Amino acid sequence: EVFNILLQVLEDGRLTDTKGRTVDFRNTVIIMTSNVGASFMRKEALGFASRRDAETEHKEMSSRVMDELKRTFRPEFLNRVDEIVVFHSLQTEHLTKISEILMNQVTTRLEEQGFELKVEKSALELIAKEGNDPAYGARPLRRAIQRLIEDNLSEKILQGQFKAGDRIKVEAKDNQIKFSKMRARRKKSNS
Numbered sequence: 001e002v003f004n005i006l007l008q009v010l011e012d013g014r015l016t017d018t019k020g021r022t023v024d025f026r027n028t029v030i031i032m033t034s035n036v037g038a039s040f041m042r043k044e045a046l047g048f049a050s051r052r053d054a055e056t057e058h059k060e061m062s063s064r065v066m067d068e069l070k071r072t073f074r075p076e077f078l079n080r081v082d083e084i085v086v087f088h089s090l091q092t093e094h095l096t097k098i099s100e101i102l103m104n105q106v107t108t109r110l111e112e113q114g115f116e117l118k119v120e121k122s123a124l125e126l127i128a129k130e131g132n133d134p135a136y137g138a139r140p141l142r143r144a145i146q147r148l149i150e151d152n153l154s155e156k157i158l159q160g161q162f163k164a165g166d167r168i169k170v171e172a173k174d175n176q177i178k179f180s181k182m183r184a185r186r187k188k189s190n191s
Contacts, residue, residue, distance in 0.1 A: 003077055010080035019184075036072050036085070037065030038135035054088075062086040091136055095128035098119075098138045102145055103127070114164030118182060123149075126172035148177045172177075 008085050010073065013026040065086045069078065078084075090098075103124065107117040131144030156162055156179055167182035 003074065007080065009075060010077075023181070032081075034069075034072075035135060037068045058086070058088055061089075065136065089134055090132075092125075092128055092132075095132055095138060095141065096124050097132065099124045099127040099141055099145070102141055103149070106145060107148060110153075116167040117168045118167065118173035120169065122172040123170045123177055126175065126177060152177060153179060 005015065009025050009030065013024070013028075015023045015025060017023075051096050066084065069084065081102035100119075103117075107119065110117050127141060127144050127148060131138075131147060133140045152171075153162070153168070162179070162181065163170055165184075167184065169180045169182050171178055171180075
């Protein structure tokens with residue numbers, strides 16, 4: 001059903017609904033994503049890392065993904081797609097940076113409630129490690145942050161270990177997230 005709708009959009013540049021209303025797609029760029037081939041990436045990640053050139057490895061992966069696309073989607077659909085791009089797998093440093101961006105959102109929310117969070121690099125690296133799933137890219141990072149940071153910190157706040165106005169340090173030790181209270185900032189004197 002969805003493929004038939006997409007075929008109409010890609011072929012005719014328009015979409016007609018069941019009530020006869022038409023939407024013009026002629027000047028539209030459509031970007032579609034798929035997890036086709038993600039199983040290959042997961043298997044590669046589970047094996048031992050090879051010393052092959054990264055570009056050669058990506059070309060081989062792209063070829064395997066294209067074969068899988070041909071098995072998954074009908075030719076009339078694939079023939080209407082102008083370009084297919086196979087992205088490189090996310091590396092640890094990418095996942096760590098994405099973890100930092102997501103944690104900045106958490107930090108902002110907590111600041112609105114009167115808490116100051118100082119997230120150490122070790123915590124970001126553990127989040128990246130725990131939230132790494134080659135088949136799903138960066139999506140599991142949000143769940144890792146929820147599980148490792150938000151749920152645990154909320155519990156500690158409810159138990160009274162931290163209160164509004166506290167500065168909280170978040171770090172990883174022994175493969176676990178640790179929260180500790182930091183000293184309050186000194187007030188600047190007006191002398």
